[in-house]
Amino acid sequence: MKLWNELNYERRQQYFGARKQGLSERASLNYVDLEDTRKELVPKYTCVLGAAAWEVERKNYEAWSSFRGLLKAKSKGKLPPWTRNVSPPGYWKDEETGRRKLWILVRHEMYTVDPEAKVIYISRYNLRLRFAGEVRWYGKQERMEIWYDDARRAWYASIAVKVGAETTRNGTKPPHILQGERRSIEVARPKGDKVAGIDLGVNILASVVVGDGAWIIYKGARLKEDYFYFEGRIARLESEASRAKSAGDEKKYNRLRAEVRRLKRKWTARRLHLYRNLASHLIHGLWERGVSKVYIGYPYDIAQERGNKYSVNIWAYRELVGAMEAKAREYGISVYEVLERGTSSHCAYHEVEVRRGPRGVVTCPVGDHKLHSDLNGALNILRRGSGVLVEGNLRPLSFIVDHNGVAPTNSIASKKGGNAQNPGTYPT
Numbered sequence: 001m002k003l004w005n006e007l008n009y010e011r012r013q014q015y016f017g018a019r020k021q022g023l024s025e026r027a028s029l030n031y032v033d034l035e036d037t038r039k040e041l042v043p044k045y046t047c048v049l050g051a052a053a054w055e056v057e058r059k060n061y062e063a064w065s066s067f068r069g070l071l072k073a074k075s076k077g078k079l080p081p082w083t084r085n086v087s088p089p090g091y092w093k094d095e096e097t098g099r100r101k102l103w104i105l106v107r108h109e110m111y112t113v114d115p116e117a118k119v120i121y122i123s124r125y126n127l128r129l130r131f132a133g134e135v136r137w138y139g140k141q142e143r144m145e146i147w148y149d150d151a152r153r154a155w156y157a158s159i160a161v162k163v164g165a166e167t168t169r170n171g172t173k174p175p176h177i178l179q180g181e182r183r184s185i186e187v188a189r190p191k192g193d194k195v196a197g198i199d200l201g202v203n204i205l206a207s208v209v210v211g212d213g214a215w216i217i218y219k220g221a222r223l224k225e226d227y228f229y230f231e232g233r234i235a236r237l238e239s240e241a242s243r244a245k246s247a248g249d250e251k252k253y254n255r256l257r258a259e260v261r262r263l264k265r266k267w268t269a270r271r272l273h274l275y276r277n278l279a280s281h282l283i284h285g286l287w288e289r290g291v292s293k294v295y296i297g298y299p300y301d302i303a304q305e306r307g308n309k310y311s312v313n314i315w316a317y318r319e320l321v322g323a324m325e326a327k328a329r330e331y332g333i334s335v336y337e338v339l340e341r342g343t344s345s346h347c348a349y350h351e352v353e354v355r356r357g358p359r360g361v362v363t364c365p366v367g368d369h370k371l372h373s374d375l376n377g378a379l380n381i382l383r384r385g386s387g388v389l390v391e392g393n394l395r396p397l398s399f400i401v402d403h404n405g406v407a408p409t410n411s412i413a414s415k416k417g418g419n420a421q422n423p424g425t426y427p428t
Helices: 002-020 025-029 034-041 043-049 051-075 221-246 250-289 309-314 317-330 373-386
Strands: 103-106 111-114 119-122 127-130 138-149 154-163 177-179 194-200 204-210 215-219 291-298 334-339 361-363 370-372 396-402 405-408
Touching: 002 025, 002 034, 002 043, 002 051, 025 051, 034 043, 034 051, 043 051, 051 103, 111 138, 194 317, 194 373, 204 250, 204 373, 215 250, 215 373, 221 250, 221 396, 250 291, 250 317, 250 396, 250 405, 291 317, 291 373, 317 334, 334 373, 361 373, 370 373
Parallel strands: 194 291, 215 396, 291 334
Antiparallel strands: 103 138, 111 119, 119 127, 138 154, 138 177, 194 204, 204 215, 361 370, 396 405
16 A cells, blocks of 8 residues: 555654654654645545545544554553553555555445345446455445455455444435444343453463352363464474575575465464354353353453463463453443452452462462362452452353354264353353
8 A cells, every 4th residue: 555655654754753853752743744744645646546545544544543542541641551552653564575565445435235246346446346255234334445465365355334324424325335234233231230250361261250159161272272283384384484595495485484474364363263252152141141241350461471472372362352342242241351460369258379289279378278270360350340259169160162162061062063052051
């Protein structure tokens, strides 16, 4: 996207020029002239891109506005705890090859989508593009973005939709309504007002305690299996690529590097798929139990990159929480993040430091009682977030998250791809 990079170059030059003069980040941002750079550069591309050139500028403007918002939050100490550094928008190019990314932005009125024929028609370029998959959302269509994934050698498109909207802000009818299946993001409201605490991890992806005394755990064996499989394949390919580069075989080197990129993206996609399976199964089960609020432990040390290879490379905290938040929104369940530090190392009942023994069992010096560390963590998170402390001898409902669904660990799903039993239907 040449226009994006030119716009960003001029705006970054203005920003960093002010920084070199000793101005603060927020003060330097005032020297970025968004209006002049827009007037100077966008008209150069309208003869080729038409209205899409203004759409590129609009997206770049949104990126700089987001940067301004982050700087404001930083000055007030309100940055999300997982964000350490704030940087201005970057260039659209492949970090490894240095080549510009193939990216097309299409304004909302410049295209139509036929869900039945599975065709996108772009009037400006007289293009008819066939697509796979289903159109999920119904509502006013916004910007469409089309990009090329060189590792998979395939084109992808995403469409922003104002779900359920059939009019513009002025009350007029928009040019096009996307005819998807769902008119609302929210499909249900909570059945009750119970609360739940969730402790996230690697071996146990989620340990969940509900205020009614239920304890549910989701095991992450498949996630670790995937990681070690892809780690081995990628390491071998990178070694071959290094030898090819040393031998001067550029063609083989480029082919192997492309395969490495493909495998890395495939691993990321498979991990996200597991997270979405977990989120779908868990949140629906909590909704059936009458949960309206969920408290999730935030792993501060791992987020600040002080974890080991298992916690940093295998486990993508934001992806997992994002999947849970998206699914919870469909059921009207509120999600809150709670600082996790000390939740596994201190007794949930006596708030004293515990001793961790074999198999994840912790022993409290007060009364010498024992708890599983994942249960102890979830109990602490629930207590910190809601003030609720669950008493009693809790027995877990154990599940394993797989690529074709979620199944109880003590049985086999009746059908491949079945979602097995739901935690909301189990006795506590």
